Amino acid sequence: MAATILVVDDEIEMTSMLRNYLTREGYEVETTNSAEAALQFLEEHEADVVLTDLRMGEMDGMDLVRAVHTSRPETQIILMTAFGGVETAVEAIKAGAFHFVAKPVKLPEVGVLLTKALAERDLRRENRQLRQVVEERYSFGQLLGKSASMQRMFALLERLAATHSTVLIQGESGTGKELVARALHLNGPRSRHPFVPVNCAAMPEGLLESELFGHIRGAFTGAEVARKGLFQEAAKGTIFLDEIGEMPVGMQAKLLRVLEQRQIRPVGSDREVDVDVRVLAATNRNLEAEVQQGNFREDLYYRLKVMMVRVPPLREHPEDIPFLADTFLQRHTAEMQVGPRRFTRETLNRLETYAWPGNVRELSHVIERAVTLSDGEWIQEADLGLDFEPDPPRLPATSEGRPTPGVAQETFNLDQVTERLVMAALERSHGHKSRAASMLGVHPRTLTRMMRRYGIADEAEELLE
Incomplete structure (x- = not known):
């Protein structure tokens, strides 16, 4: 069955030229002269690719890219424009477009981009179906894991x-x-x-x-x-x-x-x-x-x-971390209706080497946070928020892991623990207040108040000078 291309442009000559060319190439072609009309069409019909102009009426092509990407993430979008350049292309791709083509358009170039866009769409569908098969094979209810x-x-x-x-x-x-x-x-x-x-x-x-x-x-x-x-x-x-x-x-x-x-x-x-x-x-x-x-x-x-x-803790089956992380990534991107996200090699390495004291629940929350904070397709290590791992206070213990009888044990209240975390963050960030606040997951103003509360504000300010 031929793929359906929706052409959106307020210039009749352009839509007519693209319709004639794409029809000869074997596509089913629909046209509209505004972004609003395109969205109305997509409410009732399917389109495999939307080929849209950038500059139109009240709603421009960039707005259409965002709207289509949110409501129909599998639909590929190619943006056409005579304005802008690299910056416009980058903005369009971040908004969810597959690619960008400059006007006056070269019809063979459009044909090549459509072929690539459809191949990318088919690959995504195949990957999604493969993930479903994998989840069914390596799951029991909502539990997931490939490890022995x-x-x-x-x-x-x-x-x-x-x-x-x-x-x-x-x-x-x-x-x-x-x-x-x-x-x-x-x-x-x-x-x-x-x-x-x-x-x-x-x-x-x-x-x-x-x-x-x-x-x-x-x-x-x-x-x-x-x-x-x-x-x-x-x-x-x-x-x-x-x-x-x-x-x-x-x-x-x-x-x-x-x-x-x-x-x-x-x-x-x-x-x-x-x-x-x-x-x-x-x-x-x-x-x-x-x-x-x-x-x-x-x-x-x-x-x-x-x-x-x-139920084994995550540290006992770390080989499941990449599989779990990818599964949570797909779930959270679908729930938030954002574009595809991928882990960089450094990010995946960080996930695999982190201790995960909160186990699978913590992993899911970290991935959700990363999807929310990431800028673009690639999730960076900084998006995980795992920069700071304070060592928890430990009690003297026997070989069985229980406190040793008769040994004086140091106890900590919440304020003492918080003060130690603040000091450790400032030390690791070499007194850089914003970086220390990021490590602790708080606003810099909150960190300032914490420093004053524990009497370490002056010392920290000296470090910053």
């Missing part, structure tokens, strides 16, 4: 998803524990029923019990009406108890009873209520250590541990 450790986890999740068993999900903050829980739910026999997440760390014990199990009317002050709990809200589905390591010990005993008897007792009631719900729990704590310290019930821990999934 992630593939092993996916295989385990596939087996666990088919069961009704309680599962304990362990992993550091940002590794995707809730994504694991959702994947288990959506790929299991309860997928048509509710998935109810609960943050156990966000509520005190009394409120948490009422939230989970519900209450009867008059159970406590303010209980004007009876209310179902989240276990009942998740009937036949899944309840996800996030941060279960933060659950008060008293509630842990009640949860153990629910897991063993499949019954709950609403607050204020003397009757048990049967519940049919799958329980998934997650924590970033070492529950075995919490048991030893008396912070977590041993019987509940072993009840949960029967089926356990460990």
Whole structure:
């Protein structure tokens, strides 16, 4: 099927000449005499390439480039103009144009540019389809990973998803524990029923019990009406108890009873209520250590541990970083409706060597920030905002990583940590206030206020002189 070219120019002679030439070259050709008419045409019809003049009526060609690029990113745009030069060409390409051609146009040159534009469009489509295939192959739900450790986890999740068993999900903050829980739910026999997440760390014990199990009317002050709990809200589905390591010990005993008897007792009631719900729990704590310290019930821990999934931190599978970074890049550019973005070699190297203490969540946020701040197609290392990596204060530790008993341990409050970060940024930037502010991710005026607060303003100003 012939490609459709939309020619936009307020000069009738130009549109007529281009129509005749392009029709002879085998293209389907449509013409309009204004940018407004072109946008109206594109609301109802498809065009593979828009060939537009720069100087027209109220809406010029550059505005049309931006509008088409935003609403139809796959449509290629070539800008024609007798004005400007290199600067206009660069501005047009930054706005989303494929290329730029000077008037008076040479028809063979236009033909060559159209061929290249269509080839570029086909390549983008092929790459997008290939990414979709790759994501399907190297994913489980919204979890992604090519590495052996992630593939092993996916295989385990596939087996666990088919069961009704309680599962304990362990992993550091940002590794995707809730994504694991959702994947288990959506790929299991309860997928048509509710998935109810609960943050156990966000509520005190009394409120948490009422939230989970519900209450009867008059159970406590303010209980004007009876209310179902989240276990009942998740009937036949899944309840996800996030941060279960933060659950008060008293509630842990009640949860153990629910897991063993499949019954709950609403607050204020003397009757048990049967519940049919799958329980998934997650924590970033070492529950075995919490048991030893008396912070977590041993019987509940072993009840949960029967089926356990460990989500590896990103530093344990760094080979996934390029794949994840590219996936997040494509997602964020699509969400923000901006043009194609690519990583420079230096940028990709920075991504691969960064420690990622916030794991996959941090990687996604960094890519989102880079897409927002980048100027043009290439994402530079500076766009990542990873210039400054302060070393966190560390406690003396045993070989198991726990604080050494009997050794004096230095503690830090928020002000002390902030002051150290400010001083470190000023030292690394050799007293350059703007650069130090960039490292810290704050405005220079904010940095000035922080320096004065901690009594280091005069010293820093001396460095700047």
